[in-house]
Amino acid sequence: MEIRLRPELEELIKQDIQRGPYGTVDEFVECAVSMLHEQEAWLADNRREIAAKIDEGYAAAQRGELIEADAVRSKLDELKRGHSEKPRRG
Numbered sequence: 360m361e362i363r364l365r366p367e368l369e370e371l372i373k374q375d376i377q378r379g380p381y382g383t384v385d386e387f388v389e390c391a392v393s394m395l396h397e398q399e400a401w402l403a404d405n406r407r408e409i410a411a412k413i414d415e416g417y418a419a420a421q422r423g424e425l426i427e428a429d430a431v432r433s434k435l436d437e438l439k440r441g442h443s444e445k446p447r448r449g
Contacts, residue, residue: 362388 364372372387381387402409419425 372384375381376384376387379387381390
């Protein structure tokens with residue numbers, strides 16, 4: 360299989376290989392495709408739940424039940440920290 364990438368994407372891959380755990384472009388692409396596949400599978404498996412949560416949030420907003428922006432940012436930061444601390448599969 361031959362894949363052609365835009366020069367700016369090739370440069371990003373080269374940078375990631377230089378600073379990351381990837382020894383070759385093949386290793387990088389294999390990891391990237393695996394991660395994207397896992398993400399797409401998770402989204403497909405959770406699509407209904409995600410849509411329900413969005414609908415629930417929209418309905419709450421329509422009722423005026425809003426959360427302050429600072430509280431949302433804090434919660435998102437907390438979630439990001441928790442996510443980044445989880446060990447990666449690979």
